[in-house]
Amino acid sequence: MAYSTLKLATEADLALLTLNRPEKRNALSPQLIEELLAALDAVEAAPVRVLILTGEGPAFCSGMDLEYLQGLAAQSLEQNLADARRTVRMFRRLWSYPKPLIAAVNGPALAGGCGIATLGDFTLASEGAKFGYTEVRVGFMPALISAFLQMQVGEKVARELLLSGRVFGAAEAQALGLVTRVVPAAQLLPAARELAATLIANSPGALQATKRLLVHCAEAELERRLELGIAESVAMRATADFREGLAAFLEKRKPKWSP
Numbered sequence: 001m002a003y004s005t006l007k008l009a010t011e012a013d014l015a016l017l018t019l020n021r022p023e024k025r026n027a028l029s030p031q032l033i034e035e036l037l038a039a040l041d042a043v044e045a046a047p048v049r050v051l052i053l054t055g056e057g058p059a060f061c062s063g064m065d066l067e068y069l070q071g072l073a074a075q076s077l078e079q080n081l082a083d084a085r086r087t088v089r090m091f092r093r094l095w096s097y098p099k100p101l102i103a104a105v106n107g108p109a110l111a112g113g114c115g116i117a118t119l120g121d122f123t124l125a126s127e128g129a130k131f132g133y134t135e136v137r138v139g140f141m142p143a144l145i146s147a148f149l150q151m152q153v154g155e156k157v158a159r160e161l162l163l164s165g166r167v168f169g170a171a172e173a174q175a176l177g178l179v180t181r182v183v184p185a186a187q188l189l190p191a192a193r194e195l196a197a198t199l200i201a202n203s204p205g206a207l208q209a210t211k212r213l214l215v216h217c218a219e220a221e222l223e224r225r226l227e228l229g230i231a232e233s234v235a236m237r238a239t240a241d242f243r244e245g246l247a248a249f250l251e252k253r254k255p256k257w258s259p
Helices: 030-045 066-072 077-095 112-118 143-153 155-164 170-176 185-200 204-236 240-250
Strands: 006-011 014-019 050-055 101-105 122-126 130-132 181-183
Touching (some): 006 030, 014 185, 050 185, 066 240, 077 143, 112 122, 122 185, 130 170, 143 204
Parallel strands (some): 050 101, 122 181
Antiparallel strands (some): 006 014
């Protein structure tokens, strides 16, 4: 398959998948999400053992494309529901991917991009990488990633990150448990390949069985939370705060929130 928003390369037992919209800071679009899902299927079917996911250019992923988000307010309930389910499908696929998945975060990973960065089995980050669940700053909500984040860092930390919408550095992300290791930018992909080599030396059957067990232990509660998140995400898209937040961001002004 030819990809317009991604690059996919294989090196023996390793696959390297690169988000490739550098002019948009690798922002998520419906096309990118569909291509990412297709690429994950292709890697799963290929005789490779480990997948590395990274971003082209100075950013890893800046979250959902804001021009696309602006159009969500005009979509029907059914369209917004389909959009939310597509995003959940991407998040869940990354979280439950049967082969070891290493995220190599080369720059800012914000909103949905922060979700992608932290849903792999391992997250390596360059020293200058930034993280943040910034949706509340533009009148949206991190409804779809919240279920995964609570599992990773616990209730209190998740509340602080999701409600503040603040951006934090790689060292703090590591301290919170969202990042496995922080390395100099020039060492990011070499470190990811070194980790991949360690994983490739392990039993592939044992790795997949272990991942399957981890997923099965958590998926029932996760599914319940994701359904709640989908409903809340769709409802938020019809609000005045959502429309004002996006307009203010695009117009580079402070939002005027409704009472």
